[in-house]
Amino acid sequence: MQIKTLAEFAAEGSMPDILFWVGCAGSFDARAQRITKAFAQILNHVGVSYGILGKEEMCNGDPARRAGNEFLFQMMAYNNIQVLNGYGVKKMVTTCPHCFNIFKNEYPALGGHYEVIHHTVFLQNLINEGKLVLKGGGSFQGKKITYHDSCYLGRGNGIYEAPREVLAALDVELVEMKSCRSKGMCCGAGGAQMFKEEEAGKTRVNWKRTQEAIDTGAKVIAANCPFCTTMLIDGVKKAEKEEEIVVMDIAEMIAQSLQETSLNNTGQ
Amino acid sequence: MQIVQQLLFILLATVAIYLFARNVGRIRRNILLGRNEPESDRKDQPSTRWKNVLLLAFGQKKMFKRPVPALLHFFVYAGFVLINIEVLEILIDGVTKGGPYHTFEHFLGSFYGWVIGFFEILAVLTLIAVIIFLIRRNILKVPRLNMNELDGWPRRDANTILYIEIALMTMLLLMNSAEGALHLHSGEAGGFLISQLIAPALSGLSDPSLHTLQVLCWWGHIIGIFAFLNYLPYSKHFHILLAFPNAYFTRLEPQGAMRNMQDVQNEVLYMMQPELAPPPPAEGETTPAPPRFGARDVQDLGWKNLLDAYSCTECGRCTSVCPANQTGKKLSPRRIMMATRDRLEEVGRLINAKQEWKEGGKTLLHDYITVEELRACTTCNACVEACPVGIEPLDIISQLRRNLVMEESNAPGEWNAMFSNIENNMAPWKFSPDDRDKWMEEMNAAG
Numbered sequence: 001m002q003i004k005t006l007a008e009f010a011a012e013g014s015m016p017d018i019l020f021w022v023g024c025a026g027s028f029d030a031r032a033q034r035i036t037k038a039f040a041q042i043l044n045h046v047g048v049s050y051g052i053l054g055k056e057e058m059c060n061g062d063p064a065r066r067a068g069n070e071f072l073f074q075m076m077a078y079n080n081i082q083v084l085n086g087y088g089v090k091k092m093v094t095t096c097p098h099c100f101n102i103f104k105n106e107y108p109a110l111g112g113h114y115e116v117i118h119h120t121v122f123l124q125n126l127i128n129e130g131k132l133v134l135k136g137g138g139s140f141q142g143k144k145i146t147y148h149d150s151c152y153l154g155r156g157n158g159i160y161e162a163p164r165e166v167l168a169a170l171d172v173e174l175v176e177m178k179s180c181r182s183k184g185m186c187c188g189a190g191g192a193q194m195f196k197e198e199e200a201g202k203t204r205v206n207w208k209r210t211q212e213a214i215d216t217g218a219k220v221i222a223a224n225c226p227f228c229t230t231m232l233i234d235g236v237k238k239a240e241k242e243e244e245i246v247v248m249d250i251a252e253m254i255a256q257s258l259q260e261t262s263l264n265n266t267g268q
Numbered sequence: 269m270q271i272v273q274q275l276l277f278i279l280l281a282t283v284a285i286y287l288f289a290r291n292v293g294r295i296r297r298n299i300l301l302g303r304n305e306p307e308s309d310r311k312d313q314p315s316t317r318w319k320n321v322l323l324l325a326f327g328q329k330k331m332f333k334r335p336v337p338a339l340l341h342f343f344v345y346a347g348f349v350l351i352n353i354e355v356l357e358i359l360i361d362g363v364t365k366g367g368p369y370h371t372f373e374h375f376l377g378s379f380y381g382w383v384i385g386f387f388e389i390l391a392v393l394t395l396i397a398v399i400i401f402l403i404r405r406n407i408l409k410v411p412r413l414n415m416n417e418l419d420g421w422p423r424r425d426a427n428t429i430l431y432i433e434i435a436l437m438t439m440l441l442l443m444n445s446a447e448g449a450l451h452l453h454s455g456e457a458g459g460f461l462i463s464q465l466i467a468p469a470l471s472g473l474s475d476p477s478l479h480t481l482q483v484l485c486w487w488g489h490i491i492g493i494f495a496f497l498n499y500l501p502y503s504k505h506f507h508i509l510l511a512f513p514n515a516y517f518t519r520l521e522p523q524g525a526m527r528n529m530q531d532v533q534n535e536v537l538y539m540m541q542p543e544l545a546p547p548p549p550a551e552g553e554t555t556p557a558p559p560r561f562g563a564r565d566v567q568d569l570g571w572k573n574l575l576d577a578y579s580c581t582e583c584g585r586c587t588s589v590c591p592a593n594q595t596g597k598k599l600s601p602r603r604i605m606m607a608t609r610d611r612l613e614e615v616g617r618l619i620n621a622k623q624e625w626k627e628g629g630k631t632l633l634h635d636y637i638t639v640e641e642l643r644a645c646t647t648c649n650a651c652v653e654a655c656p657v658g659i660e661p662l663d664i665i666s667q668l669r670r671n672l673v674m675e676e677s678n679a680p681g682e683w684n685a686m687f688s689n690i691e692n693n694m695a696p697w698k699f700s701p702d703d704r705d706k707w708m709e710e711m712n713a714a715g
């Protein structure tokens with residue numbers, strides 16, 4: 001299945017059901033691109049009717065707004081809303097909780113009203129509706145896995161269970177960190193911290209958080225945010241555990257297990 | 269003699285209540301120095317708001333995330349709320365009789381004994397809880413109650429309140445016990461549920477000294493209450509009153525949502541679509557002063573931020589979960605609240621002294637809260653989630669950050685680079701916008 005942009009759909013006189021908002025990290029960051037591709041693979045596999053904005057997508061302004069630059073945020077929001085409303089977008093899914101939060105909670109006041117779904121919730125819905133069938137968890141089955149609640153999905157929007165249910169569908173052994181759900185500790189990237197050095201202190205936020213994850217004894221740290229993924233990978237490196245522990249977005253885990261089980265099936 | 273005591277009591281009560289009312293009035297005035305909140309008047313959805321008052325303030329829902337202090341605090345809190353009924357009786361006794369009289373006994377009959385017995389149990393539980401609180405604070409040194417930011421007044425304040433509680437509860441029990449011992453002397457059953465256990469120990473005293481003890485404790489108790497009342501407005505213990513309105517006005521939107529800046533939104537809109545801009549002011553009309561971007565001082569914050577500052581219990585639950593603070597950064601959300609209150613009190617004192625507080629003087633930003641603190645925040649909302657009384661330290665941090673960036677252009681170089689990348693490349697990094705869908709081309713090419 002070929003992925004198409006809304007411009008291409010429009011040229012054909014049609015529109016997909018849903019827009020996949022990729023986000024800046026998912027578009028440009030080499031590691032996050034793998035999450036984007038994994039999620040697109042799942043959408044293709046299920047046969048969801050979706051499109052992306054492609055080159056017309058622009059930063060939604062979250063890091064600018066959180067840093068205090070409201071002016072820049074408002075400019076980005078204005079331009080994005082022009083594009084989105086121009087295509088008549090009603091529904092979008094995104095693999096980034098910051099994009100999710102800002103579209104869901106902050107764009108409406110500026111005239112951008114969309115139904116916004118975070119990809120972990122989207123995946124959970126696909127599973128519940130029987131559209132996404134996981135034949136066992138593949139190599140994740142029974143594996144010790146811990147889940148990192150991102151601030152903007154968890155405390156920011158109260159979504160704690162959907163990602164865990166997706167992991168349950170992979171039949172993993174979920175082990176919780178010392179602080180989880182509403183008490184989950186930040187990875188250190190939010191509030192535009194991703195784009196600057198930390199202030200002086202005893203340690204780095206991501207190192208401390210990753211240590212909590214390592215202490216669970218899990219072999220996979222599951223994340224739902226490209227920024228958390230980056231921070232946690234750095235934490236694993238700092239602890240010199242790259243050989244034993246991997247950090248993966250939930251979409252990547254699903255895509256991998258789909259691939260493994262379909263390989264098995266063809267092998268049979 | 270009785271009339272003298274009655275008059276004395278009425279005088280004391282009037283002065284105490286007058287002073288208290290004056291202080292509350294000043295605090296109200298200080299809070300209303302804050303901006304109105306055009307985005308939300310915080311009065312929508314009254315039923316949800318009342319539910320929050322019930323759950324958060326009365327039910328102490330968030331307190332119970334940490335069960336041990338929650339239970340102890342609940343005893344003190346229940347003691348506070350219910351013993352007020354006893355204070356009401358003392359007030360009536362004082363006005364009508366000038367001393368202990370048990371007015372309510374005449375209405376409640378034998379049930380009265382049960383009520384007072386119940387209060388005595390609460391008094392004992394409160395005593396136990398308060399003693400454990402003192403131990404946690406001063407001997408076990410629970411970390412969040414022993415940070416440097418509490419040095420000086422905040423630490424003294426916390427302990428003072430605990431000592432006042434001990435004195436009040438002891439006098440209450442002693443008063444009833446002295447009366448119980450008097451009854452024992454006249455051959456009746458002595459005292460209520462708890463005081464009957466203490467009464468025998470006092471029965472060695474003569475009738476007149478027991479009577480004096482009872483009256484002294486009665487006066488001591490009510491004078492203590494009046495003193496407590498007038499201490500409250502200066503203390504973090506003001507939360508026992510403000511926790512209720514603060515729970516009512518707490519935000520109902522998801523925590524992830526940041527407040528919008530209508531002014532900036534309009535400015536951008538008029539820039540993009542000049543035809544929508546309002547006509548320039550006619551000759552002779554004055555243009556309205558340009559809005560302040562973000563907050564520089566307390567009066568630039570919303571009134572709810574200022575109510576938050578007065579409601580803060582300085583419990584440090586926010587700071588103990590703050591990722592910046594946990595990793596040794598200077599930022600402490602509790603200190604943000606304390607600094608806001610300190611600054612607001614300072615401004616209030618200037619107003620009381622009929623002085624202007626002018627631009628160029630001290631401001632909340634820089635003089636009370638430093639750039640280093642503000643920069644360290646990850647906007648993770650852990651502080652907001654943890655606060656038992658619905659305070660939002662993050663909202664203050666965000667508004668101060670806005671002022672730093674938009675009025676002072678005060679941002680680290682990396683942030684300035686990020687801003688210009690967003691502006692020029694539509695992404696926070698220096699990538700070519702043409703590469704945004706490269707991943708798609710790769711996938712499509714792979715088939």
Ligand code: SF4
Nearest residue numbers: 590645646648649651
């Ligand atoms: S939002 Fe900021 S102040 Fe509050 S806990 Fe998180 S990092 Fe600390």
Ligand code: SF4
Nearest residue numbers: 580581583584586655
């Ligand atoms: S803001 Fe809330 S959690 Fe923090 S110290 Fe004050 S009352 Fe406690």
